[in-house]
Amino acid sequence: MLFNTPIFFFFFVVFIFFYGFVFLRQTPKVYFVLVASLVFYGAWNYKFIPLLVGSAVGDYFLAQAIAAANTIQREKLWLSPSIVMNLGILALFKYADFALSSVADFMGLFGYNPALPTLSWVLPVGISFYTFQSLSYTIDVYRGDMEPRKGLLHFTAALSFFPQLVAGPILRARQILPQFHAIQAPSWTNVKHGFLLVTVGLIKKTGADLLAAPAARAFDSEGSVSLIESWTGVLAFAGQIYGDFSGYSDMAIGLALIIGFQIPLNFRLPYFASSPVDFWRRWHISLSTWLRDYLYIPLGGNRNNHRLRNIFVTMLLGGLWHGAAWTFIAWGAFHGAIITGTHYLSGLKPLAGFNASSSRWTKLLKWGITFYLVMIGWVLFRATSIDGALSLIMDMHTLSGLPTPGEVAGIIFGLTVAGLVLMHLMDRYVLHSA
Amino acid sequence: MSSSTSSSSEAANRRIFGRILLTIIAGMITALVILRFFTDLNDASAETILGRVVEARSALPAIMAEEQNLAIFFSSSMTHAGFSPRMFDRWMAEKGVGIKSFNFGFGGLNPYFQEILSRRIVEAFDAENRKIELLMIEFNPFQTTQIRWNRAKPIVDSFLTMLATDRELFEIAKNDLSRGIRLFTIRYFRNDISAEMITAFFGESLQTMPQESELPEDEAVSERREEILELLDGQLGKDYPDYDGSDWYLPWQGGGTIPLDRILTADIIQLRFEELLVESFIQFVRNFQQISNQVEIILLPANRDWIVNPPEASQRLAVVLERIERETGIKIRNLQDAPEITPDMYGDTTHLGRYTGDLPFAQLLVDELAPVLLGR
Numbered sequence: 001m002l003f004n005t006p007i008f009f010f011f012f013v014v015f016i017f018f019y020g021f022v023f024l025r026q027t028p029k030v031y032f033v034l035v036a037s038l039v040f041y042g043a044w045n046y047k048f049i050p051l052l053v054g055s056a057v058g059d060y061f062l063a064q065a066i067a068a069a070n071t072i073q074r075e076k077l078w079l080s081p082s083i084v085m086n087l088g089i090l091a092l093f094k095y096a097d098f099a100l101s102s103v104a105d106f107m108g109l110f111g112y113n114p115a116l117p118t119l120s121w122v123l124p125v126g127i128s129f130y131t132f133q134s135l136s137y138t139i140d141v142y143r144g145d146m147e148p149r150k151g152l153l154h155f156t157a158a159l160s161f162f163p164q165l166v167a168g169p170i171l172r173a174r175q176i177l178p179q180f181h182a183i184q185a186p187s188w189t190n191v192k193h194g195f196l197l198v199t200v201g202l203i204k205k206t207g208a209d210l211l212a213a214p215a216a217r218a219f220d221s222e223g224s225v226s227l228i229e230s231w232t233g234v235l236a237f238a239g240q241i242y243g244d245f246s247g248y249s250d251m252a253i254g255l256a257l258i259i260g261f262q263i264p265l266n267f268r269l270p271y272f273a274s275s276p277v278d279f280w281r282r283w284h285i286s287l288s289t290w291l292r293d294y295l296y297i298p299l300g301g302n303r304n305n306h307r308l309r310n311i312f313v314t315m316l317l318g319g320l321w322h323g324a325a326w327t328f329i330a331w332g333a334f335h336g337a338i339i340t341g342t343h344y345l346s347g348l349k350p351l352a353g354f355n356a357s358s359s360r361w362t363k364l365l366k367w368g369i370t371f372y373l374v375m376i377g378w379v380l381f382r383a384t385s386i387d388g389a390l391s392l393i394m395d396m397h398t399l400s401g402l403p404t405p406g407e408v409a410g411i412i413f414g415l416t417v418a419g420l421v422l423m424h425l426m427d428r429y430v431l432h433s434a
Numbered sequence: 435m436s437s438s439t440s441s442s443s444e445a446a447n448r449r450i451f452g453r454i455l456l457t458i459i460a461g462m463i464t465a466l467v468i469l470r471f472f473t474d475l476n477d478a479s480a481e482t483i484l485g486r487v488v489e490a491r492s493a494l495p496a497i498m499a500e501e502q503n504l505a506i507f508f509s510s511s512m513t514h515a516g517f518s519p520r521m522f523d524r525w526m527a528e529k530g531v532g533i534k535s536f537n538f539g540f541g542g543l544n545p546y547f548q549e550i551l552s553r554r555i556v557e558a559f560d561a562e563n564r565k566i567e568l569l570m571i572e573f574n575p576f577q578t579t580q581i582r583w584n585r586a587k588p589i590v591d592s593f594l595t596m597l598a599t600d601r602e603l604f605e606i607a608k609n610d611l612s613r614g615i616r617l618f619t620i621r622y623f624r625n626d627i628s629a630e631m632i633t634a635f636f637g638e639s640l641q642t643m644p645q646e647s648e649l650p651e652d653e654a655v656s657e658r659r660e661e662i663l664e665l666l667d668g669q670l671g672k673d674y675p676d677y678d679g680s681d682w683y684l685p686w687q688g689g690g691t692i693p694l695d696r697i698l699t700a701d702i703i704q705l706r707f708e709e710l711l712v713e714s715f716i717q718f719v720r721n722f723q724q725i726s727n728q729v730e731i732i733l734l735p736a737n738r739d740w741i742v743n744p745p746e747a748s749q750r751l752a753v754v755l756e757r758i759e760r761e762t763g764i765k766i767r768n769l770q771d772a773p774e775i776t777p778d779m780y781g782d783t784t785h786l787g788r789y790t791g792d793l794p795f796a797q798l799l800v801d802e803l804a805p806v807l808l809g810r
Contacts, residue, residue: 016458021451
């Protein structure tokens, strides 16, 4: 059940009616949100509801056990099953087939062709989001960053909260759980902002769907494409993934606001970033901060001599989180490389003047370089193979097929750029009005 | 908190949720009204988009009321352009077979849509307990390709709501609630026009994918065709002075209205078949077998000046034909290379020309099928 489908409209109208007029007290409201969220999830595939609820129940009791443990060893003992359970679920459903096929491919390099079985399991919707969310709860309790809350019902309702269940943002328990323990009625100011976000999100999602066609034309082409078509395709994909991801996030935040919950911002004009580091402060903020807090910092963060290695590993795994394919790993590695490169260059004395400069032209140059690198990254992300990605990158840098005025390729390029700009203009408006 | 404070806050909460509900419903109604206004302004409806199908369906009572045995030739625009019912009937009569035939060739309908349409025709005949003496079905290879299906995807839901019954949509909803509600919404709130159909319509010229089978056009050939078209259109006006402009015109028995200058491009050369479309074709043959005494599957002549399939495409076609024969129990009449039909008889790369092609093909069909009917 996607937010931009008619079924969701009917679902949400019924939800608002019961939530606002029938279930007036706190606990029934929580029960109702939980039931509605499970209906929302079950509309896609009810068979995976036990997996979602199981994750919640498991982590709820493990968090209680961690809090009750009186030694660090016991705390670790109770944290381990949570990590194994959440990452195990993710590994089994999302990465098992990829791992098996990669092993088979690797053995093939040495002349062995083992007939390894594949699971071919359906990937449960939202699994990458709710496993990370649930895991963050037990880790926070283990670290002492939050006290475990009593109330399995509240925790399960928070984990399965339908606005953010399918595509994030990835909420921390400390952000959402207290809201379920003291549900507030929405203020009309928040509701208005919620409607604005839902509308902008719907427009961005529609824009993303429209941009999918020119993107597919470049990425799914069997042979080479012209310079203009390759750049159109990459820019279209940049708009498509941004419209899809941030549009859905906007709708999630807006829907939550309409019913009285607050979810933090997930995108902040990412294509205006002035460096790769800045890009990740603006792109999918809930994921980048999750990776920072639960992966980068445990790896050592900035504190040891392996800062660049830690960044690289974090980005590599961040790439893998997006999907089980070598192209996603390559995308993560690429971002790891450009972030570490940025850190390295920022420490070079000859570039100190450039790094510190705040002139308009320097800013423009920094933005241009960052935008270019991010686009190259998207080629790796969207391509169906590494070879396909390299071929398209070549096409992007080969002077051929420049369009004449009025030619269709030029019009599509113009419309694609206009779509991308429009999305950012809407975002600027939303940010200013927030 | 006192009970009066609590009840006043409850009332305030209800007011907010009331406003939320009203805003959502009012917003959705406004969006639908704007959309309806937009589609009406562009004259987009089932009647204008599937006009020939709608007209043919509404002619079914008149067809079933015919006293003579009935023949129907069903399928694509190739049938539409290439089959002359009037001459078919006349030449059949000369062979001693009394029959009244109708042209049910519909451009833009691939086998998936044809299968749904076939259900409506079968229902109508079943309701009147009427049989079709001879049902000719064209198997159109390039209507069954993956490219064709991919191009049709944006219009699938709209065409479904135009062709399917509520019960069929409900069956879809039982398997996929989200899609089912979407289909009912398109049918009852959007005048059968989905957002994808609007986008496909306005963005078609910008989004056309590279075609495998776009063919070069010789300027001299093109000019000559224009001359012939003018001559033939003039003749048409003389032959049918009462033509009312319908897509499916009953006095013509459905024949003879195809625009002649259309060049189809749909993976005609490579023929990479789409499984769903092949399955749909087999199913609609089975549907028609319920109401027909004789069912014939025919491959229409191919314009070999333009369409020459490489061996691997011919192999793919052979596999599909063999499967259709196996699953329907019908031996296919492959007339693709019939010597009676020559390249100059075509109006474009695929369609037989009005007068130049439909008449010789009708004659060919008579020669092929009259003995079958006489032998029954």
